[in-house]
Amino acid sequence: MTAVTQKPQAELLYEAQLRKERIFRTHVGVTWLVLLMTIVFFFSGQNFLGIKTISLDNIFITENLAFIAGGLGETIRISILSILLAMILALLAALGRLSTFPPFYALSTFYVSLIRGTPLYLQIFFFFLALPQIFPAWATVPGLWAGVLALGMNYGAYMSETFRAGIASVSKGQREAALALGMTPGQTMLRIVIPQALRFAIPPMGNDFIAMTKDSALVSATGFVHELMWRATKVGRAQFNNLEALIVAAVFYWGLTLILTYFQNRLEARMSRGDR
Amino acid sequence: MSAIVKISNLDKYFGRLHVLKDISLEVQPREVVCIIGRSGSGKSTLLRCINFLEEPSHGTIEVDGLIVAGGEKGKEHRQLVHDLRLRTGMVFQDFNLFPHMSVLENVIEGPVTVKKMDRAKAIELAEYNLNNVDMLWKKDEYPNRLSGGQKQRVAIARALTMEPRVMLFDEPTSALDPELIGEVLTVMKKVALEGMTMLVVTHEMGFAKEVADRVVVMADGEIIEDAAPEELFETPKDARTLALIERYRSGSN
Ligand SMILES: Nc1ncnc2c1ncn2[C@@H]1O[C@H](COP(=O)(O)OP(=O)(O)OP(=O)(O)O)[C@@H](O)[C@H]1O
Ligand SMILES: [Mg+2]
Numbered sequence: 001m002t003a004v005t006q007k008p009q010a011e012l013l014y015e016a017q018l019r020k021e022r023i024f025r026t027h028v029g030v031t032w033l034v035l036l037m038t039i040v041f042f043f044s045g046q047n048f049l050g051i052k053t054i055s056l057d058n059i060f061i062t063e064n065l066a067f068i069a070g071g072l073g074e075t076i077r078i079s080i081l082s083i084l085l086a087m088i089l090a091l092l093a094a095l096g097r098l099s100t101f102p103p104f105y106a107l108s109t110f111y112v113s114l115i116r117g118t119p120l121y122l123q124i125f126f127f128f129l130a131l132p133q134i135f136p137a138w139a140t141v142p143g144l145w146a147g148v149l150a151l152g153m154n155y156g157a158y159m160s161e162t163f164r165a166g167i168a169s170v171s172k173g174q175r176e177a178a179l180a181l182g183m184t185p186g187q188t189m190l191r192i193v194i195p196q197a198l199r200f201a202i203p204p205m206g207n208d209f210i211a212m213t214k215d216s217a218l219v220s221a222t223g224f225v226h227e228l229m230w231r232a233t234k235v236g237r238a239q240f241n242n243l244e245a246l247i248v249a250a251v252f253y254w255g256l257t258l259i260l261t262y263f264q265n266r267l268e269a270r271m272s273r274g275d276r
Numbered sequence: 277m278s279a280i281v282k283i284s285n286l287d288k289y290f291g292r293l294h295v296l297k298d299i300s301l302e303v304q305p306r307e308v309v310c311i312i313g314r315s316g317s318g319k320s321t322l323l324r325c326i327n328f329l330e331e332p333s334h335g336t337i338e339v340d341g342l343i344v345a346g347g348e349k350g351k352e353h354r355q356l357v358h359d360l361r362l363r364t365g366m367v368f369q370d371f372n373l374f375p376h377m378s379v380l381e382n383v384i385e386g387p388v389t390v391k392k393m394d395r396a397k398a399i400e401l402a403e404y405n406l407n408n409v410d411m412l413w414k415k416d417e418y419p420n421r422l423s424g425g426q427k428q429r430v431a432i433a434r435a436l437t438m439e440p441r442v443m444l445f446d447e448p449t450s451a452l453d454p455e456l457i458g459e460v461l462t463v464m465k466k467v468a469l470e471g472m473t474m475l476v477v478t479h480e481m482g483f484a485k486e487v488a489d490r491v492v493v494m495a496d497g498e499i500i501e502d503a504a505p506e507e508l509f510e511t512p513k514d515a516r517t518l519a520l521i522e523r524y525r526s527g528s529n
Contacts, residue, residue, distance in 0.1 A: 173368060174374065176329050176368070176372065177366075177368065177372035177373075177374070177431075178374075179329060179361065180327055180329060180364070180365070180366040181361070181385065181386035181389075181390055181434070181435075182361040182362045182386065182390040182391075182438065183389060183390055184358070187389055187390070191385070191389055192374055196375065196376055
């Protein structure tokens with residue numbers, strides 16, 4: 001008898017739980033909207049109930065929107081190239097960190113320590129301004145590559161820890177099974193350990209990529225890469241419209257982040273589901 | 277007839293711990309040898325020394341004419357160990373299937389990567405062995421969608437597809453739910469009947485009695501008894517063997 005009444009009750013509880021979650025999400029969504037409207041209103045230049053809000057220079061915005069937006073492609077390009085370099089460096093650094101061969105271990109820890117021990121801002125300037133002093137030929141290399149090198153090396157050092165954890169997450173039994181089949185340690189690493197480590201490391205790397213799209217703005221300070229931030233500060237300073245220019249850039253960065261976060265969440269959900 | 281596996285004066289230390297003490301053991305072709313003993317007696321270590329997953333401290337392992345000495349180093353030694361591993365197949369307690377590969381990919385991985393076998397030929401061989409363990413119907417499935425018994429059957433097929441001269445089983449059914457043990461033992465029996473030489477560490481006394489040609493008893497890193505199953509279970513010579521059998525009879529390990 002109890003078994004008959006218990007099931008609907010469990011279902012009722014579950015439904016109540018779902019309803020609660022739905023109500024919570026609705027409230028959060030509405031509040032977001034209100035906050036967004038408040039900001040928009042704040043910059044609308046309207047007179048409302050005696051409150052005089054800030055008015056933006058709409059003509060400046062319409063005239064320069066296309067120019068600033070033109071930096072979006074460069075921002076994305078530098079981010080993708082840098083994350084690719086970072087992944088390669090991170091993997092090598094992680095392997096070095098796990099190596100029993102002293103020079104590899106030393107190289108890896110040295111690299112990570114040096115990069116983590118200095119500011120990203122400094123590293124960027126180093127690659128743009130200091131490196132040509134050592135190698136004059138470097139000055140002719142497009143600014144994009146200096147930026148990619150700086151961002152890639154910086155993120156590679158931080159991401160190596162993610163890779164190392166990923167490699168460590170693969171059980172000893174997996175290696176033993178591979179060795180027992182006759183695989184060499186190299187084959188075991190390449191075919192068995194790294195694919196599983198990557199699966200583990202992909203979601204955190206997605207987060208790193210999102211962070212990188214924003215850190216790429218630092219590259220603008222050198223004046224050589226014409227991405228979002230560089231374009232915004234250029235027109236903003238020239239016409240004393242920094243407020244408008246930075247708001248436009250902020251909207252682009254934010255929008256980009258929202259889109260990437262959406263894909264990141266989907267990726268994470270898919271990875272956590274297991275096979276493949 | 278000469279032995280296909282010959283373990284001579286094998287010693288293994290873990291740090292100061294003397295885990296295997298001067299073990300010598302011969303296994304004839306097509307023989308099935310079960311290894312029993314209490315936990316910590318060195319059964320797994322012995323098995324793992326045969327394919328050098330553990331490097332023996334002293335002594336030699338000979339499989340099908342290839343002799344490899346323990347405690348050596350260098351390129352030549354690594355090559356010998358590699359050749360030794362090609363002659364041995366191993367099945368683990370916790371299966372160790374590769375989770376990022378389908379059943380079929382798991383089984384062809386060895387032949388394709390290690391033996392550089394043509395992929396089509398490897399698939400043919402893999403499908404034959406999967407069919408033999410009744411797992412061909414799951415060939416495109418991923419390991420995490422299989423039951424424990426199914427995983428172990430795939431693991432057996434994976435080892436067999438390398439066409440080893442001897443199969444090593446380390447408690448292949450210990451991680452399984454009781455109702456799944458039977459299917460794995462059935463497959464192992466089939467492999468034995470097909471003439472495979474097998475060393476099996478197990479707690480399954482029924483299997484030992486029915487399938488084994490010899491049962492080896494280990495205690496404290498030594499082989500204390502080595503006899504045909506009927507003889508060993510009826511008239512154990514060592515008091516420790518008797519105690520072990522009593523434990524199994526009373527249902528606990
Ligand atoms: N990698 C290792 N490092 C240190 N000690 C080890 C290691 N592997 C095994 N030992 C020790 O060696 C002894 C024998 O272990 P082994 O795993 O061979 O026993 P076993 O007979 O297989 O036991 P079980 O039935 O529990 O599997 C134990 O005392 C164990 O603690
Ligand atoms: Mg064991």
